[in-house]
Amino acid sequence: MKILFYDTKKYDKDSFDRVLPKYKDVEIEYVESDISVKTARYAEGFDGICGFVSSDLSRPVLERLHKYKIKLILLRCAGFNNIDLDAAKEFGMTVMRVPGYSPEAVAEHAMALALASNRHIHKAYIKVRENNFSLVGLTGVNFHGKVAGIVGTGKIGAAMCRICNGFGMKVIAYDVYQNPDLDFVEYVDLDTLLKESDLISLHCPLTNDTYHLINSGTIDKMKDGVVLVNTSRGALIDTEDLIKGIRKHKFHSIGLDVYEEETHNVFENREDDILQSSITSRLLSFPNVIVTSHQAFLTDEALEAISIITMENAKSYMAGEPIEQNTLSK
Incomplete structure:
Protein backbone atom coordinates (compact mmCIF):
# COMPACT_ATOMS: atom_id res chain seq x y z
CA MET A 1 0.00 0.00 0.00
CA LYS A 2 1.31 3.45 -0.98
CA ILE A 3 0.46 6.41 1.25
CA LEU A 4 1.29 10.04 0.55
CA PHE A 5 1.97 12.16 3.63
CA TYR A 6 1.06 15.83 3.28
CA ASP A 7 2.36 18.75 5.37
CA THR A 8 5.42 16.79 6.45
CA LYS A 9 7.93 18.35 8.81
CA LYS A 10 11.30 16.90 9.77
CA TYR A 11 9.99 15.59 13.09
CA ASP A 12 7.15 13.77 11.25
CA LYS A 13 9.52 12.07 8.83
CA ASP A 14 12.01 11.12 11.55
CA SER A 15 9.26 9.64 13.71
CA PHE A 16 7.53 7.64 10.98
CA ASP A 17 10.80 6.42 9.47
CA ARG A 18 11.69 4.90 12.83
CA VAL A 19 8.55 2.72 12.96
CA LEU A 20 8.15 2.05 9.21
CA PRO A 21 10.46 -1.03 9.10
CA LYS A 22 7.86 -2.91 11.17
CA TYR A 23 5.27 -2.41 8.41
CA LYS A 24 6.72 -4.15 5.36
CA ASP A 25 3.57 -3.79 3.24
CA VAL A 26 3.35 0.00 3.56
CA GLU A 27 5.29 2.48 1.44
CA ILE A 28 5.37 6.15 2.42
CA GLU A 29 6.29 9.24 0.46
CA TYR A 30 6.47 12.65 2.07
CA VAL A 31 5.70 16.12 0.70
CA GLU A 32 6.11 19.41 2.55
CA SER A 33 3.03 20.97 0.94
CA ASP A 34 -0.27 20.62 2.74
CA ILE A 35 -3.23 19.25 0.85
CA SER A 36 -5.48 21.53 -1.19
CA VAL A 37 -7.49 21.35 -4.39
CA LYS A 38 -4.27 22.16 -6.22
CA THR A 39 -1.97 19.70 -4.44
CA ALA A 40 -4.49 16.84 -4.39
CA ARG A 41 -3.06 15.81 -7.77
CA TYR A 42 0.10 14.68 -5.99
CA ALA A 43 -1.95 11.73 -4.70
CA GLU A 44 -2.39 10.18 -8.14
CA GLY A 45 -1.01 6.65 -8.04
CA PHE A 46 -1.33 6.32 -4.28
CA ASP A 47 -3.81 4.22 -2.28
CA GLY A 48 -4.21 6.63 0.59
CA ILE A 49 -3.13 9.97 1.97
CA CYS A 50 -2.25 11.21 5.44
CA GLY A 51 -3.06 14.71 6.65
CA PHE A 52 -2.66 16.68 9.83
CA VAL A 53 -4.72 18.95 12.02
CA SER A 54 -4.81 21.94 9.64
CA SER A 55 -5.10 19.99 6.38
CA ASP A 56 -7.94 21.07 4.09
CA LEU A 57 -10.09 17.99 3.60
CA SER A 58 -13.22 19.78 2.48
CA ARG A 59 -15.60 18.44 -0.16
CA PRO A 60 -13.77 20.02 -3.14
CA VAL A 61 -10.49 18.42 -2.03
CA LEU A 62 -12.15 15.05 -1.40
CA GLU A 63 -13.72 15.23 -4.87
CA ARG A 64 -10.23 15.53 -6.34
CA LEU A 65 -8.95 12.65 -4.22
CA HIS A 66 -11.91 10.54 -5.31
CA LYS A 67 -10.95 11.28 -8.91
CA TYR A 68 -7.53 9.81 -8.15
CA LYS A 69 -9.16 6.74 -6.54
CA ILE A 70 -8.02 7.46 -3.00
CA LYS A 71 -9.85 5.14 -0.60
CA LEU A 72 -8.08 5.75 2.71
CA ILE A 73 -7.57 9.04 4.54
CA LEU A 74 -5.40 8.90 7.62
CA LEU A 75 -5.32 11.73 10.13
CA ARG A 76 -2.23 11.76 12.33
CA CYS A 77 -4.12 13.77 14.95
CA ALA A 78 -7.18 13.50 17.17
CA GLY A 79 -9.18 16.42 15.77
CA PHE A 80 -11.31 15.97 12.66
CA ASN A 81 -13.26 19.20 12.27
CA ASN A 82 -11.16 19.88 9.13
CA ILE A 83 -12.69 17.00 7.13
CA ASP A 84 -16.10 16.72 5.48
CA LEU A 85 -17.13 13.31 6.76
CA ASP A 86 -20.38 13.29 4.77
CA ALA A 87 -18.43 13.77 1.56
CA ALA A 88 -15.92 11.09 2.56
CA LYS A 89 -18.73 8.62 3.16
CA GLU A 90 -20.37 9.57 -0.14
CA PHE A 91 -17.11 8.86 -1.98
CA GLY A 92 -16.58 5.54 -0.16
CA MET A 93 -13.50 6.72 1.72
CA THR A 94 -12.40 5.27 5.03
CA VAL A 95 -11.26 7.99 7.43
CA MET A 96 -9.14 7.04 10.43
CA ARG A 97 -7.59 9.20 13.14
CA VAL A 98 -5.43 8.96 16.26
CA PRO A 99 -7.95 9.58 19.07
CA GLY A 100 -5.41 9.34 21.88
CA TYR A 101 -1.63 9.39 21.78
CA SER A 102 -0.19 11.18 24.80
CA THR A 292 2.52 29.05 21.13
CA SER A 293 2.20 27.42 17.72
CA HIS A 294 -0.05 24.41 18.30
CA GLN A 295 2.84 22.53 19.88
CA ALA A 296 1.15 20.94 22.89
CA PHE A 297 1.38 17.50 21.27
CA LEU A 298 5.08 17.84 20.43
CA THR A 299 6.98 15.39 22.62
CA ASP A 300 9.05 12.36 21.64
CA GLU A 301 6.53 10.08 23.32
CA ALA A 302 3.56 11.62 21.55
CA LEU A 303 5.24 11.54 18.12
CA GLU A 304 6.09 7.87 18.58
CA ALA A 305 2.52 7.04 19.62
CA ILE A 306 1.07 9.00 16.67
CA SER A 307 3.35 7.14 14.25
CA ILE A 308 2.52 3.70 15.61
CA ILE A 309 -1.24 4.26 15.80
CA THR A 310 -1.34 5.76 12.30
CA MET A 311 0.54 2.78 10.88
CA GLU A 312 -1.68 0.35 12.80
CA ASN A 313 -4.68 2.13 11.27
CA ALA A 314 -3.24 1.53 7.80
CA LYS A 315 -2.48 -2.10 8.65
CA SER A 316 -6.00 -2.73 9.94
CA TYR A 317 -7.50 -1.13 6.83
CA MET A 318 -5.39 -3.38 4.60
CA ALA A 319 -6.62 -6.39 6.57
CA GLY A 320 -10.22 -5.33 5.91
CA GLU A 321 -10.90 -4.72 9.59
CA PRO A 322 -10.37 -1.01 10.37
CA ILE A 323 -9.89 -0.37 14.09
CA GLU A 324 -13.40 0.63 15.14
CA GLN A 325 -12.59 3.28 17.76
CA ASN A 326 -10.21 5.02 15.34
CA THR A 327 -12.56 5.02 12.36
CA LEU A 328 -14.70 8.06 11.54
CA SER A 329 -16.08 6.95 8.19
CA LYS A 330 -16.01 3.78 6.11
Whole structure:
Protein backbone atom coordinates (compact mmCIF):
# COMPACT_ATOMS: atom_id res chain seq x y z
CA MET A 1 0.00 0.00 0.00
CA LYS A 2 1.31 3.45 -0.98
CA ILE A 3 0.46 6.41 1.25
CA LEU A 4 1.29 10.04 0.55
CA PHE A 5 1.97 12.16 3.63
CA TYR A 6 1.06 15.83 3.28
CA ASP A 7 2.36 18.75 5.37
CA THR A 8 5.42 16.79 6.45
CA LYS A 9 7.93 18.35 8.81
CA LYS A 10 11.30 16.90 9.77
CA TYR A 11 9.99 15.59 13.09
CA ASP A 12 7.15 13.77 11.25
CA LYS A 13 9.52 12.07 8.83
CA ASP A 14 12.01 11.12 11.55
CA SER A 15 9.26 9.64 13.71
CA PHE A 16 7.53 7.64 10.98
CA ASP A 17 10.80 6.42 9.47
CA ARG A 18 11.69 4.90 12.83
CA VAL A 19 8.55 2.72 12.96
CA LEU A 20 8.15 2.05 9.21
CA PRO A 21 10.46 -1.03 9.10
CA LYS A 22 7.86 -2.91 11.17
CA TYR A 23 5.27 -2.41 8.41
CA LYS A 24 6.72 -4.15 5.36
CA ASP A 25 3.57 -3.79 3.24
CA VAL A 26 3.35 0.00 3.56
CA GLU A 27 5.29 2.48 1.44
CA ILE A 28 5.37 6.15 2.42
CA GLU A 29 6.29 9.24 0.46
CA TYR A 30 6.47 12.65 2.07
CA VAL A 31 5.70 16.12 0.70
CA GLU A 32 6.11 19.41 2.55
CA SER A 33 3.03 20.97 0.94
CA ASP A 34 -0.27 20.62 2.74
CA ILE A 35 -3.23 19.25 0.85
CA SER A 36 -5.48 21.53 -1.19
CA VAL A 37 -7.49 21.35 -4.39
CA LYS A 38 -4.27 22.16 -6.22
CA THR A 39 -1.97 19.70 -4.44
CA ALA A 40 -4.49 16.84 -4.39
CA ARG A 41 -3.06 15.81 -7.77
CA TYR A 42 0.10 14.68 -5.99
CA ALA A 43 -1.95 11.73 -4.70
CA GLU A 44 -2.39 10.18 -8.14
CA GLY A 45 -1.01 6.65 -8.04
CA PHE A 46 -1.33 6.32 -4.28
CA ASP A 47 -3.81 4.22 -2.28
CA GLY A 48 -4.21 6.63 0.59
CA ILE A 49 -3.13 9.97 1.97
CA CYS A 50 -2.25 11.21 5.44
CA GLY A 51 -3.06 14.71 6.65
CA PHE A 52 -2.66 16.68 9.83
CA VAL A 53 -4.72 18.95 12.02
CA SER A 54 -4.81 21.94 9.64
CA SER A 55 -5.10 19.99 6.38
CA ASP A 56 -7.94 21.07 4.09
CA LEU A 57 -10.09 17.99 3.60
CA SER A 58 -13.22 19.78 2.48
CA ARG A 59 -15.60 18.44 -0.16
CA PRO A 60 -13.77 20.02 -3.14
CA VAL A 61 -10.49 18.42 -2.03
CA LEU A 62 -12.15 15.05 -1.40
CA GLU A 63 -13.72 15.23 -4.87
CA ARG A 64 -10.23 15.53 -6.34
CA LEU A 65 -8.95 12.65 -4.22
CA HIS A 66 -11.91 10.54 -5.31
CA LYS A 67 -10.95 11.28 -8.91
CA TYR A 68 -7.53 9.81 -8.15
CA LYS A 69 -9.16 6.74 -6.54
CA ILE A 70 -8.02 7.46 -3.00
CA LYS A 71 -9.85 5.14 -0.60
CA LEU A 72 -8.08 5.75 2.71
CA ILE A 73 -7.57 9.04 4.54
CA LEU A 74 -5.40 8.90 7.62
CA LEU A 75 -5.32 11.73 10.13
CA ARG A 76 -2.23 11.76 12.33
CA CYS A 77 -4.12 13.77 14.95
CA ALA A 78 -7.18 13.50 17.17
CA GLY A 79 -9.18 16.42 15.77
CA PHE A 80 -11.31 15.97 12.66
CA ASN A 81 -13.26 19.20 12.27
CA ASN A 82 -11.16 19.88 9.13
CA ILE A 83 -12.69 17.00 7.13
CA ASP A 84 -16.10 16.72 5.48
CA LEU A 85 -17.13 13.31 6.76
CA ASP A 86 -20.38 13.29 4.77
CA ALA A 87 -18.43 13.77 1.56
CA ALA A 88 -15.92 11.09 2.56
CA LYS A 89 -18.73 8.62 3.16
CA GLU A 90 -20.37 9.57 -0.14
CA PHE A 91 -17.11 8.86 -1.98
CA GLY A 92 -16.58 5.54 -0.16
CA MET A 93 -13.50 6.72 1.72
CA THR A 94 -12.40 5.27 5.03
CA VAL A 95 -11.26 7.99 7.43
CA MET A 96 -9.14 7.04 10.43
CA ARG A 97 -7.59 9.20 13.14
CA VAL A 98 -5.43 8.96 16.26
CA PRO A 99 -7.95 9.58 19.07
CA GLY A 100 -5.41 9.34 21.88
CA TYR A 101 -1.63 9.39 21.78
CA SER A 102 -0.19 11.18 24.80
CA PRO A 103 -2.78 13.09 26.80
CA GLU A 104 -0.09 13.98 29.31
CA ALA A 105 1.87 15.82 26.61
CA VAL A 106 -1.01 18.22 25.95
CA ALA A 107 -1.98 18.56 29.60
CA GLU A 108 1.60 19.31 30.65
CA HIS A 109 1.82 22.01 27.97
CA ALA A 110 -1.45 23.48 29.24
CA MET A 111 -0.01 23.74 32.72
CA ALA A 112 3.24 25.12 31.29
CA LEU A 113 1.24 27.89 29.61
CA ALA A 114 -0.68 28.54 32.82
CA LEU A 115 2.50 28.78 34.89
CA ALA A 116 4.51 30.76 32.33
CA SER A 117 1.77 33.31 31.72
CA ASN A 118 0.92 33.58 35.42
CA ARG A 119 4.53 34.20 36.48
CA HIS A 120 5.36 36.21 33.32
CA ILE A 121 8.24 33.90 32.42
CA HIS A 122 8.21 35.17 28.82
CA LYS A 123 8.70 38.76 29.97
CA ALA A 124 11.34 37.83 32.57
CA TYR A 125 13.33 35.87 29.99
CA ILE A 126 13.45 38.82 27.60
CA LYS A 127 14.25 41.35 30.36
CA VAL A 128 17.15 39.36 31.77
CA ARG A 129 18.64 38.85 28.29
CA GLU A 130 18.76 42.64 28.08
CA ASN A 131 20.45 42.87 31.50
CA ASN A 132 17.25 44.21 33.06
CA PHE A 133 16.86 42.53 36.43
CA SER A 134 13.91 44.58 37.64
CA LEU A 135 10.94 42.66 39.05
CA VAL A 136 8.40 45.28 38.04
CA GLY A 137 5.55 43.71 36.04
CA LEU A 138 6.43 40.13 37.01
CA THR A 139 4.08 39.55 39.95
CA GLY A 140 2.11 36.31 39.75
CA VAL A 141 -0.36 34.44 41.95
CA ASN A 142 -0.12 31.15 43.82
CA PHE A 143 -2.00 28.25 42.24
CA HIS A 144 -1.83 26.26 45.47
CA GLY A 145 -5.13 26.55 47.30
CA LYS A 146 -6.91 28.04 44.30
CA VAL A 147 -9.73 26.59 42.17
CA ALA A 148 -8.98 24.97 38.79
CA GLY A 149 -11.90 24.71 36.40
CA ILE A 150 -11.44 22.08 33.70
CA VAL A 151 -13.83 22.18 30.74
CA GLY A 152 -13.89 18.68 29.27
CA THR A 153 -12.62 15.65 31.19
CA GLY A 154 -11.67 13.20 28.47
CA LYS A 155 -8.15 11.78 28.51
CA ILE A 156 -6.40 15.16 28.18
CA GLY A 157 -8.77 16.97 30.53
CA ALA A 158 -8.40 14.16 33.07
CA ALA A 159 -4.61 14.46 32.90
CA MET A 160 -4.93 18.21 33.52
CA CYS A 161 -7.20 17.51 36.50
CA ARG A 162 -4.53 15.29 38.03
CA ILE A 163 -1.82 17.91 37.46
CA CYS A 164 -3.91 20.62 39.11
CA ASN A 165 -4.74 18.31 41.99
CA GLY A 166 -1.01 17.69 42.43
CA PHE A 167 -0.49 21.45 42.71
CA GLY A 168 -2.83 21.50 45.68
CA MET A 169 -5.71 23.07 43.81
CA LYS A 170 -9.39 22.34 44.28
CA VAL A 171 -10.51 20.87 40.95
CA ILE A 172 -13.97 21.41 39.54
CA ALA A 173 -15.06 20.36 36.07
CA TYR A 174 -17.77 20.71 33.47
CA ASP A 175 -18.55 17.90 31.04
CA VAL A 176 -21.64 16.23 29.61
CA TYR A 177 -20.14 12.89 30.65
CA GLN A 178 -18.55 12.56 34.08
CA ASN A 179 -15.28 10.64 34.31
CA PRO A 180 -15.64 8.01 37.07
CA ASP A 181 -11.86 7.82 37.54
CA LEU A 182 -11.71 11.40 38.83
CA ASP A 183 -13.09 10.89 42.32
CA PHE A 184 -11.36 14.07 43.57
CA VAL A 185 -13.12 16.25 40.99
CA GLU A 186 -16.39 18.06 41.68
CA TYR A 187 -18.59 18.30 38.59
CA VAL A 188 -20.54 21.54 38.30
CA ASP A 189 -22.51 23.39 35.64
CA LEU A 190 -20.64 25.76 33.32
CA ASP A 191 -21.87 28.92 35.02
CA THR A 192 -20.60 27.70 38.39
CA LEU A 193 -17.24 26.78 36.90
CA LEU A 194 -16.88 30.21 35.32
CA LYS A 195 -17.77 32.02 38.54
CA GLU A 196 -15.59 29.98 40.92
CA SER A 197 -12.43 29.16 38.96
CA ASP A 198 -9.10 30.96 39.33
CA LEU A 199 -7.67 28.90 36.47
CA ILE A 200 -9.83 27.79 33.51
CA SER A 201 -8.40 25.27 31.06
CA LEU A 202 -10.27 24.18 27.94
CA HIS A 203 -10.09 20.51 26.91
CA CYS A 204 -13.26 19.92 24.90
CA PRO A 205 -13.80 19.20 21.19
CA LEU A 206 -15.01 21.84 18.77
CA THR A 207 -18.68 21.23 17.93
CA ASN A 208 -21.68 23.36 17.09
CA ASP A 209 -22.43 23.49 20.81
CA THR A 210 -18.90 24.51 21.87
CA TYR A 211 -18.17 27.01 19.08
CA HIS A 212 -17.29 30.32 20.78
CA LEU A 213 -17.99 28.77 24.17
CA ILE A 214 -15.85 31.57 25.57
CA ASN A 215 -17.51 34.83 24.54
CA SER A 216 -18.44 38.18 26.07
CA GLY A 217 -21.26 36.58 28.07
CA THR A 218 -19.18 33.76 29.56
CA ILE A 219 -16.18 36.07 30.11
CA ASP A 220 -18.36 38.44 32.15
CA LYS A 221 -19.23 35.52 34.46
CA MET A 222 -15.58 34.78 35.22
CA LYS A 223 -13.70 36.03 38.25
CA ASP A 224 -11.60 39.13 37.78
CA GLY A 225 -7.96 38.09 37.51
CA VAL A 226 -8.67 34.64 36.12
CA VAL A 227 -6.02 32.67 34.20
CA LEU A 228 -7.36 31.20 30.94
CA VAL A 229 -5.67 28.43 28.93
CA ASN A 230 -6.69 26.85 25.62
CA THR A 231 -4.87 23.87 24.10
CA SER A 232 -7.90 22.39 22.31
CA ARG A 233 -9.32 24.33 19.35
CA GLY A 234 -9.04 28.02 18.60
CA ALA A 235 -12.70 28.52 17.75
CA LEU A 236 -13.74 27.60 21.29
CA ILE A 237 -12.94 31.25 22.02
CA ASP A 238 -14.40 34.30 20.30
CA THR A 239 -11.14 36.17 19.80
CA GLU A 240 -12.68 39.63 19.45
CA ASP A 241 -14.56 39.14 22.74
CA LEU A 242 -11.37 37.83 24.35
CA ILE A 243 -9.49 40.95 23.30
CA LYS A 244 -12.24 43.13 24.76
CA GLY A 245 -11.94 41.17 28.02
CA ILE A 246 -8.17 41.65 28.08
CA ARG A 247 -8.56 45.38 27.60
CA LYS A 248 -11.04 45.47 30.49
CA HIS A 249 -8.36 43.82 32.68
CA LYS A 250 -10.56 40.76 33.22
CA PHE A 251 -7.67 38.31 32.98
CA HIS A 252 -4.55 37.95 35.06
CA SER A 253 -3.03 36.07 32.13
CA ILE A 254 -3.85 33.94 29.10
CA GLY A 255 -2.03 31.01 27.51
CA LEU A 256 -3.04 29.93 24.00
CA ASP A 257 -1.63 27.05 22.00
CA VAL A 258 -4.51 27.43 19.53
CA TYR A 259 -6.35 30.48 18.20
CA GLU A 260 -8.89 31.21 15.52
CA GLU A 261 -6.51 32.53 12.86
CA GLU A 262 -3.90 29.83 13.21
CA THR A 263 -4.66 27.89 10.00
CA HIS A 264 -2.18 29.77 7.80
CA ASN A 265 0.37 30.23 10.56
CA VAL A 266 0.57 26.92 12.37
CA PHE A 267 3.85 25.02 11.83
CA GLU A 268 5.04 27.63 9.30
CA ASN A 269 7.89 30.18 9.43
CA ARG A 270 6.30 33.52 8.60
CA GLU A 271 8.87 35.84 10.13
CA ASP A 272 9.37 37.69 6.82
CA ASP A 273 5.64 38.02 6.11
CA ILE A 274 3.28 40.88 6.83
CA LEU A 275 0.25 39.34 8.54
CA GLN A 276 -2.92 40.29 6.70
CA SER A 277 -5.15 40.35 9.78
CA SER A 278 -4.65 42.28 12.97
CA ILE A 279 -6.29 39.78 15.34
CA THR A 280 -3.21 37.60 15.86
CA SER A 281 -0.96 40.67 16.05
CA ARG A 282 -3.20 42.17 18.71
CA LEU A 283 -3.09 38.99 20.78
CA LEU A 284 0.69 38.98 20.60
CA SER A 285 0.85 42.62 21.69
CA PHE A 286 -0.60 42.07 25.17
CA PRO A 287 2.00 41.60 27.93
CA ASN A 288 -0.09 39.04 29.82
CA VAL A 289 -0.71 36.74 26.84
CA ILE A 290 1.48 33.84 25.69
CA VAL A 291 0.79 32.24 22.30
CA THR A 292 2.52 29.05 21.13
CA SER A 293 2.20 27.42 17.72
CA HIS A 294 -0.05 24.41 18.30
CA GLN A 295 2.84 22.53 19.88
CA ALA A 296 1.15 20.94 22.89
CA PHE A 297 1.38 17.50 21.27
CA LEU A 298 5.08 17.84 20.43
CA THR A 299 6.98 15.39 22.62
CA ASP A 300 9.05 12.36 21.64
CA GLU A 301 6.53 10.08 23.32
CA ALA A 302 3.56 11.62 21.55
CA LEU A 303 5.24 11.54 18.12
CA GLU A 304 6.09 7.87 18.58
CA ALA A 305 2.52 7.04 19.62
CA ILE A 306 1.07 9.00 16.67
CA SER A 307 3.35 7.14 14.25
CA ILE A 308 2.52 3.70 15.61
CA ILE A 309 -1.24 4.26 15.80
CA THR A 310 -1.34 5.76 12.30
CA MET A 311 0.54 2.78 10.88
CA GLU A 312 -1.68 0.35 12.80
CA ASN A 313 -4.68 2.13 11.27
CA ALA A 314 -3.24 1.53 7.80
CA LYS A 315 -2.48 -2.10 8.65
CA SER A 316 -6.00 -2.73 9.94
CA TYR A 317 -7.50 -1.13 6.83
CA MET A 318 -5.39 -3.38 4.60
CA ALA A 319 -6.62 -6.39 6.57
CA GLY A 320 -10.22 -5.33 5.91
CA GLU A 321 -10.90 -4.72 9.59
CA PRO A 322 -10.37 -1.01 10.37
CA ILE A 323 -9.89 -0.37 14.09
CA GLU A 324 -13.40 0.63 15.14
CA GLN A 325 -12.59 3.28 17.76
CA ASN A 326 -10.21 5.02 15.34
CA THR A 327 -12.56 5.02 12.36
CA LEU A 328 -14.70 8.06 11.54
CA SER A 329 -16.08 6.95 8.19
CA LYS A 330 -16.01 3.78 6.11
